[in-house]
Amino acid sequence: MNDLGSALTTAASMVTTADPAVVQVVLLSLRVSLTAVAIAALVGLPLGALLAVAQFPGRRVMIVALNALMGLPPVVCGLLVYLLLSRSGPLGPLGLLFTPTAMVIAQAVLIAPILAALARQLLEGMWEEYSEQLRSFGAGPWRAVPTLLWDGRYALLTVLLAGFGRASAEVGAVMIVGGNIDGFTRVMTTAIALETSKGDLPLALALGMVLMAIVLTVNAAAQVLRDSSARWAG
Amino acid sequence: MLKTLRRTLLAVFLGALALPALAQERSITVASTTSTEQSGLFGYLLPIFTQASGITVRVVALGTGQALDVGRRGDADVLFVHDRVAETRFVTEGYGGPRHHVMFNDFVLIGPAADPAHIAGLRDTAEALRRIAAAASPFVSRGDRSGTHAAELRLWVQAGVDPVQGRGAWYREVGQGMGPALNAAAAQNAYILADRGTWLAFRNRQELKIVVEGDARLFNQYGVMLVSPQRHPSVKVVDGQRFIDWLISPAGQTAIAGYKINGEQLFFPNATQPEPVS
Amino acid sequence: MRAPDTILPLTAEGLGFARNGVDILCDVFLTIEPGAPTLIIGPNGAGKSVLLRLLHGLLDPTAGRIVYAPAPEPRRRQAMVFQRPVLLRRSVLGNALYPLALAGVPRGERDARARAALALVGLEALAGRPARRLSGGEQQRLALARAAALNPDVLFLDEPCASLDPAATRAVEQIVTALAARGTKIVMTTHDLGQARRLAGDVVFLHRGRLLEQTPAEVFFTEPETPEAAAFLQGQLVW
Numbered sequence: 243m244n245d246l247g248s249a250l251t252t253a254a255s256m257v258t259t260a261d262p263a264v265v266q267v268v269l270l271s272l273r274v275s276l277t278a279v280a281i282a283a284l285v286g287l288p289l290g291a292l293l294a295v296a297q298f299p300g301r302r303v304m305i306v307a308l309n310a311l312m313g314l315p316p317v318v319c320g321l322l323v324y325l326l327l328s329r330s331g332p333l334g335p336l337g338l339l340f341t342p343t344a345m346v347i348a349q350a351v352l353i354a355p356i357l358a359a360l361a362r363q364l365l366e367g368m369w370e371e372y373s374e375q376l377r378s379f380g381a382g383p384w385r386a387v388p389t390l391l392w393d394g395r396y397a398l399l400t401v402l403l404a405g406f407g408r409a410s411a412e413v414g415a416v417m418i419v420g421g422n423i424d425g426f427t428r429v430m431t432t433a434i435a436l437e438t439s440k441g442d443l444p445l446a447l448a449l450g451m452v453l454m455a456i457v458l459t460v461n462a463a464a465q466v467l468r469d470s471s472a473r474w475a476g
Numbered sequence: 477m478l479k480t481l482r483r484t485l486l487a488v489f490l491g492a493l494a495l496p497a498l499a500q501e502r503s504i505t506v507a508s509t510t511s512t513e514q515s516g517l518f519g520y521l522l523p524i525f526t527q528a529s530g531i532t533v534r535v536v537a538l539g540t541g542q543a544l545d546v547g548r549r550g551d552a553d554v555l556f557v558h559d560r561v562a563e564t565r566f567v568t569e570g571y572g573g574p575r576h577h578v579m580f581n582d583f584v585l586i587g588p589a590a591d592p593a594h595i596a597g598l599r600d601t602a603e604a605l606r607r608i609a610a611a612a613s614p615f616v617s618r619g620d621r622s623g624t625h626a627a628e629l630r631l632w633v634q635a636g637v638d639p640v641q642g643r644g645a646w647y648r649e650v651g652q653g654m655g656p657a658l659n660a661a662a663a664q665n666a667y668i669l670a671d672r673g674t675w676l677a678f679r680n681r682q683e684l685k686i687v688v689e690g691d692a693r694l695f696n697q698y699g700v701m702l703v704s705p706q707r708h709p710s711v712k713v714v715d716g717q718r719f720i721d722w723l724i725s726p727a728g729q730t731a732i733a734g735y736k737i738n739g740e741q742l743f744f745p746n747a748t749q750p751e752p753v754s
Numbered sequence: 755m756r757a758p759d760t761i762l763p764l765t766a767e768g769l770g771f772a773r774n775g776v777d778i779l780c781d782v783f784l785t786i787e788p789g790a791p792t793l794i795i796g797p798n799g800a801g802k803s804v805l806l807r808l809l810h811g812l813l814d815p816t817a818g819r820i821v822y823a824p825a826p827e828p829r830r831r832q833a834m835v836f837q838r839p840v841l842l843r844r845s846v847l848g849n850a851l852y853p854l855a856l857a858g859v860p861r862g863e864r865d866a867r868a869r870a871a872l873a874l875v876g877l878e879a880l881a882g883r884p885a886r887r888l889s890g891g892e893q894q895r896l897a898l899a900r901a902a903a904l905n906p907d908v909l910f911l912d913e914p915c916a917s918l919d920p921a922a923t924r925a926v927e928q929i930v931t932a933l934a935a936r937g938t939k940i941v942m943t944t945h946d947l948g949q950a951r952r953l954a955g956d957v958v959f960l961h962r963g964r965l966l967e968q969t970p971a972e973v974f975f976t977e978p979e980t981p982e983a984a985a986f987l988q989g990q991l992v993w
Contacts, residue, residue: 329550329710337710339551340505340536375840377812379853380829389852393843421505421536424519439655440514441662441680 249447256452264449268456271429274342274416275409278349279357279402286354286405287398290361291390295369296383305362311355316348320415323348327419340421345429348415353405360401365390368397396471403464410457430456503532504715507544507552509623510653512698513537515673515742520735525722531715539653541621547572550708553716556723558671558698559623567701575701576724579732579743581672583627583696585688586658587613588665601691602635609637612646614666618657619649623696628669631693658684671696673742698743700724723747760907761822761831762788762939764809770817771804778804782818782965786908790955791930791940793971795947797986800960802943803912809941810834810910825907830857834910838917839897846872846888847881850900857904871903872896875929891922898929902938909933911942915949927952947987951975959983 256264293305325331327339327347338344368390376386391398413431420427422436430453437446512518513535522533538546540557547555548571555572557563567573585604587595593611595604608615617639618625632639639647650660654674661668662682670678675686688694700720705711722728729745736742769782779801786792786809794802807813809820810832822828833853842849850868859867872878875895880888885896894914901909911930915923930953934940944950950957954971959980966980978984 329708331549334550334710340534371840372842374812375836378810378834378836379856381856385856389842396843421534423505423534423536426503426532426534436514436655438659439510439653441655441659441678443680 245444245447248444249451252444252448253451253455256448257455264452266425267428267430267433267449268452270342270427271410271431271453272456274345274429275349275406277346278353278409279406281346281350282354282357282405282409283402285350286357287361287391287401288387289354290358291365291387292383293358293362294365295373295386295390305359308355308359308362312359314352314355316352316412316414317418319352320348320418323351323415323419339419340423340427342420342427344419345416345427348419349409349412352412352415353409356408357401357405360404361394361398364397364401365394368394396468399464399468403461406460407457410453501532502530502715503534504553504712504719505534505536505551506554506556506719507536507538507542507546508556509540509543509558510537510655511558511624511671511674512556514653514655515671515677516737517673517732517735517743521728521731524731525719525728528727529715529718529722531718533719537653539618539620539622539625541623541625544571547703550703550710552703553712554700554702554719556698556700557623558696559626560697560699562623562626563699563701570704571707572703573701575699576720577747578698578700578723579729579745579747580695580697581743582689583624583669583694584672584675584686585667585694586661586670586675586684587667587687588683589685590665590683591687593667596687598688599691601631601688601693604688605631605635606637608667609635609639609642609646612642614646614648614664615639615642616657616661616664616666616668617647617649618654618669619651620653622653624654624669624671627696631669634693676737676740676742697746759823759825760788761825761828762786762907763823764908765821766809766818767821768818769805769808769815769820771801771808771813772816777963779808779963784958784965784968786939786941788937788939790971791934791942791953792956792958793950793954794941794943794958794960795945795950795986796960798945799962801963802960805958805960806834806910806912806941806943830904831907832910833901833904833906833908834912835894835897835901835914837913839893841885841888841893841896844885845881846877846883846885846896849885849896850903853900853904867903867905868899871899874902874932875899876925889922891918891925894918894922894926895929898926898933902929902933906938908939908941911940913943913945915944915946923949959986961986 293301323344324339326333327336327344328334329339369386372390376389381389411431413435416429417432417435420432422428422432430449434446434449437449518535526532536546536552540559540562543555543557544562544566546552547566556578563575567575585601593608593613595607598604617628643649648666650657654670655678657668658670658674658678659680662680662684665683700723702713702716702720703711705713724747729747732743732745733741764786766782766784769779770777771779782805794805796802804813808815811829825831842852847868850871851864854864854867869878869881872881875898877892877896877899880892888896915926918926927949930940930942942953956968956970957974958965959967959974961982967974967978967983969979974983975987978987
């Protein structure tokens with residue numbers, strides 16, 4: 243109880259004083275996770291839309307694979323990216339290991355299947371409604387993909403939020419490929435893990451509360467946007 | 477209202493993306509141990525070096541075994557670790573070196589205040605471990621190929637006890653860093669071998685305290701070495717060597733001696749001294 | 755205004771469609787000529803909607819074939835409006851612009867054509883409104899505008915007024931008449947005989963998946979050739 247109380251006090255003082263070290267960590271977290279969501283969305287959303295509209299051999303296998311990849315443990319994902327980016331790995335010459343870019347790559351790999359799988363589920367319903375009309379207009383599956391993505395944009399916001407939530411909350415992948423380097427690759431979750439290691443549980447919990455507050459703010463803003471816009475689009 | 481909100485969100489999003497990549501200063505990557513990072517030594521030491529040299533040091537804190545692997549793969553420029561045997565193998569295998577003494581501290585045997593194995597105050601670590609095994613008192617092991625883990629295993633050998641027989645009962649390998657292992661020991665009221673630096677900086681002690689210390693066998697030597705640029709051309713030789721040279725220079729040694737928690741010195745520079753025999 | 759080339763006459767040659775081994779449409783021979791609207795009528799389950807979808811190319815026939823008069827890109831010279839309009843989650847204008855973009859209409863022309871089509875159905879004032887918030891009648895008028903903007907040779911309408919109130923029905927009929935007067939061939943299914951009487955130039959009567967009559971409207975409504983048609987016109991339940 244004492245620890246919880248002191249965590250609350252610490253969290254409050256972090257927010258009110260805008261402790262520069264905390265601010266840096268928070269900004270890096272946002273930058274890494276938002277960039278990862280953006281990149282994963284560029285790949286995952288069109289893929290999900292294509293799976294919703296197109297019939298091709300291997301489609302069912304891909305859907306099952308995507309659904310399974312939604313449960314990919316971040317540590318495994320981090321390890322894969324680590325081996326790819328290591329100096330001894332195929333992409334070693336890029337020198338990306340232990341940089342924020344590596345963390346973006348790992349998180350993008352982690353959440354792209356999530357975005358694709360959720361987008362497919364969502365857009366399949368919309369395609370059921372649209373397909374006859376779009377075919378009447380002469381739009382094949384390829385042309386339907388951008389149409390569904392655009393018309394489903396407000397609903398897809400929820401999908402992006404799910405991806406952002408997963409990205410900003412995971413610690414295993416960014417710890418491995420980022421290295422939790424102070425002032426360079428330390429994000430909210432790895433900072434929490436470090437403070438937990440040091441046995442400073444109240445500080446770790448306070449950082450966790452700040453993280454929760456940020457995720458909550460992002461979600462609330464997106465929800466307001468989605469609700470008001472969805473009401474518009476019907 | 478909706479328009480404004482949308483614009484604000486977009487601005488925040490783009491702003492977060494466009495945050496200037498952190499300034500591309502001169503930097504080296506050092507693979508080191510959880511004990512040096514979590515004891516707070518690097519937080520104190522590195523700014524002094526950066527100020528003197530203009531070189532930023534990026535520390536990836538791992539167990540010594542993992543840190544050596546990172547060096548083998550060429551993913552770090554400098555290694556700063558504490559497992560003399562493994563380090564020597566690393567050097568003789570041609571992955572890096574030469575190896576330099578930097579500093580030492582010592583391990584301490586931590587245990588619950590109730591001390592069920594009755595070892596508090598002993599100076600003979602081997603005897604203490606034998607009593608823990610005999611009493612089957614819970615003992616938490618790092619179990620992560622770290623320098624501390626290697627030291628612990630050597631101590632068991634010296635005690636003539638094979639702790640693996642206690643696995644699943646009183647001998648508990650957590651496979652984690654020093655801090656998480658201490659958290660686990662605190663939660664289970666178990667004995668544990670820890671480096672003094674991490675112990676002093678550790679906050680979640682609960683019932684734990686030092687039970688055995690001061691044995692020569694508990695000596696903990698840290699070494700530093702450059703990863704071989706012949707193996708990995710990407711290694712930043714000049715800046716990496718500059719860091720090593722500074723650490724073993726009088727300036728670096730003085731800085732190490734200056735790091736204290738609650739007035740207590742954590743690490744003892746010994747770059748110029750021969751290693752005491754354990 | 756209309757280019758001299760057209761996909762009409764459009765001919766169905768022995769058209770058949772079976773689903774899961776059950777014949778839904780059998781051996782349909784039919785010619786759609788330019789001119790006044792062709793109304794496809796018949797009892798429920800006669801295969802009216804399937805015939806319309808086959809003619810439009812949304813379904814592939816399991817027997818027979820459809821022949822267009824030789825004209826480039828026949829798929830782009832026809833449009834269809836469904837019983838329940840499927841409106842995109844965009845503005846009214848956005849809905850009218852969408853098929854034009856798909857049809858490859860040059861960017862500079864789209865806006866004028868879309869707005870003209872909206873004016874035709876009386877929705878120009880609502881151009882900026884979200885399409886899916888319109889009333890049912892307005893939605894169907896927008897669907898008509900969307901199709902009309904394409905300037906098709908043939909416009910297929912599948913029971914466009916089935917879920918509309920009388921006022922909205924009247925508005926839709928006026929638009930259909932205006933489009934027909936403009937030279938667009940209307941091919942429309944309906945179960946409303948009054949509507950068929952008001953709009954039809956000729957009538958296609960379907961019964962149990964077979965085409966029983968294709969006759970000019972004045973002949974069909976006064977002297978139907980088949981007993982089934984006569985019974986249908988008298989309001990008996992034919993099955």
